[in-house]
Amino acid sequence: MNAIHPIVLHGLIYGGAIATVLLTLTAWGIWFERKFAGRMQSRLGPTLVGWVGLLQPLADAAKLLQKEDLIPDQADRTLYLASPPLTVFFTLATVAVIPVSVDVAVANLPIGVLWILALGGLMVFPVWTAGWASANKYALLGGMRAVAQGISYEIPMVLSALVPVIFAGSMDVNEIVTWQAEHHWLVLGPGLFAFVIFFVSSLAEANRIPFDIPEAESELVAGVTTEYSGMRFGLFYMAEYLHTLVASAVASALFLGGWNGLFGLADGIHWMLAKTLALFFMITWVRWSLVRFRSDQLMRLCWIYLVPMSLALVMVSALWVYYEPMLGGH
């Protein structure tokens, strides 16, 4: 124990704990999504495995584990094998800087927001290489669409994530949450539009409907994941839910006040959890109601609407922060 640097130890313990909680939440998220979808569609959802089907994710995992491990003959083996774990890795790494409770995070980086956005950008790579390495035209098309969508929607995401940074005056996520705790939640004030843009961009980054063109089943069979089976597919599947949860967590921290409580109730991890799950619920709701965009409409939405709006928002926030004290600031 003495040989390990305290920061590393802190990281291992807290990181392990948060990762475990997050992965459990992912499993719970899969169950919840299927139940909710069932109820929206006048049916029950999973009911057989465990009480009200709560063990369904375990059953899914067991099923995926016992499938044949297929690697297409002409696939690029290294990229093919590396892509699924990399998607999970980058997604999980993002959580390192999110404060789950007051001053509790795996790593309190002063450049927290930059870390999140950078890893968000890196998340596109494994999807892309999976599409390329599968030696399948459908997967290739899915991968290309994922890249186009991913890099396009990063811009409004980055710009709208700048709004909390401008208001709080720091890129440290914990400081942003603390600022919100002291003043007001950003979403309840000037950050509302930024929150909406960030939310929509995160949906697009996570390839969720209505932005799930890269894995559009009705067009591309299974898009990027066409040639994957068994647990490799399971990793992509898990990464999608994980990404959704992480995006919800990031949005809660940056805009919804993180661990800060409402109505003067005690701050803590329970608020963080509640907000993250509330956003996850909204994302699920959107998924099961809407049909998907076509790829060019998706691009148009990003470049013609979201990018100028987020640019304008950054400027407005900067001006607001600058002039607010002079206007008899609140």
Next chain:
Amino acid sequence: MTLASAARLGVDPHRDLTDYDPEADLMVLNMGPQHPSTHGVFRVKLYLDGETIVRAVPYVGYLHRGVEKLLEELTFVQATPIVDKNDYVSPMTNEQAINMAFEALLEVEVPRRARYMRTLFAEMSRISSHLLWLATFGVDMGGALGGGTTLFLHCFREREYILDLFELVTGARFHYNTHTIGGNRHDIPAGWAKRVHQALDLIASRVDEYLDLSTKNAIFVARTRGVGTLPAKLALELGITGPILRASGVDHDLRRDAPFHAYDEIDVKVQTEQAGDCLARAHVRIRELSESIRLSKLLVDGLPEGPICGGRPIKNPTQFKAKDGQAYVALETPRGELGTYVIGGGGNKGASPYRLKIRPPSLHALAAMPYLLVGGTISDAVVILGSLDPIMGEADR
């Protein structure tokens, strides 16, 4: 097609490439017979430049089962259950079509009650077919794991009411074998009319929900407006009928224009749109759904009493014989004009048809694919194919 007809119609004459040109640097993507959204076994070879389709070559025949040859071996009486499986989504109209053709050939009268019943069943079949179309259209657009599935399951829930009603009459949910030469085999049980009204009222009340999930949904409209525009002239030349033709602006409906059975006693309001794109077809079908609900209620209230079959009761598969003669009878199915051309005087001493040709509306609709797909993306291809509503069982027979 020839260069002259291509010029006349203003379409690209090279719309069917059977050999691949390697200089063209196009990617060939096969939306093969197995695909989540080709509506049955249908194959279309797409030549792509990036994501834009430059050429599309459709291939049919994967579900060809030799129905016409089979029906030359079977007798008139035995044809009904075979033909059920052509347009497997609205089987009542298939049976009606073939029996009407045989009645024309054999000169058998259909009593009034049977005519009303057949029309009523056809209209209810139209409701269930359009519900299924809307369901699969939603899945095409939103995926099997997403908002499209919600629409899918809602529509199927409603369709179950109609299938239950049919089960009460005929005993089968799907392939009924209830039409026969001269009328119907199964009569309507007591209390059925009330249940029809209940079911139809329920469906009518849900039509607004469908509109919310479809034609009033901004993303749905964005995916379908301006996509796959079919000019009326091309549609007429291809022989496309039904909702697709009406969505391109041509006011033609066999129920009103060449009425058969009870359609000459009721007033059918034909729904048309001018745009000719996928959204127009969606509008036409959903409005037709409402119109069919109204017609079904009228028909079930006005059912006359009387016998349900004008031919002799069936004791023997060869009891109806035709020495010669030819007849063509067409009726309006949810997909368009289903025609049956039958020549009498076949085997089994004239108890079988000599030749039976079924004119399927879906095959004509599929012939429009090369024209509609060019210039769009793969996403558009899926939406266009869904909006044409082809049923491969009928197209391939």
Next chain:
Amino acid sequence: MLKTEAYRALLESDFGVQEFSDKTPPCIEASEHHRLAATLKERGYTLYGFVAATHMPAVKGAADALELAGHYEVATGLRCPTAGSHIAIWRVRLGLDEELRTLVDLFVGADWQEREQYDLVGVRFADHPDLRRLMLPEDWEGHPLHRDYPIDTPHPPWR
């Protein structure tokens, strides 16, 4: 749009058809096939109906030359999409090695329909841009709807 009487009058005056019957569509010469379709199209029959070919095998001791040798009978229908919606149907008889002129230059829909009749029945269409099989695989031998093609003909399993 013509009604049945007017249609028959047209056939009688312009195409030399003498016999009409209620049971079968009128029969015209094979060489007049395209001209009739063009005439009807000008008169408003713009909706392509159907084409149905039948193989009539040789009948021993028949009076008619075509019936003696075996022939194809092709029935074509064109519909007028205005109110009343009359469908004009006519038949054409041609010998087993004759070709019928295609209607593709008038109606694009004739492309696939004629291909299907060639595929299943075997009747060939002259000037068709791409006469190949539609329903059956390209390497299929024979035309299944020939009257002497047995219904249980085995086809060698492919690939």
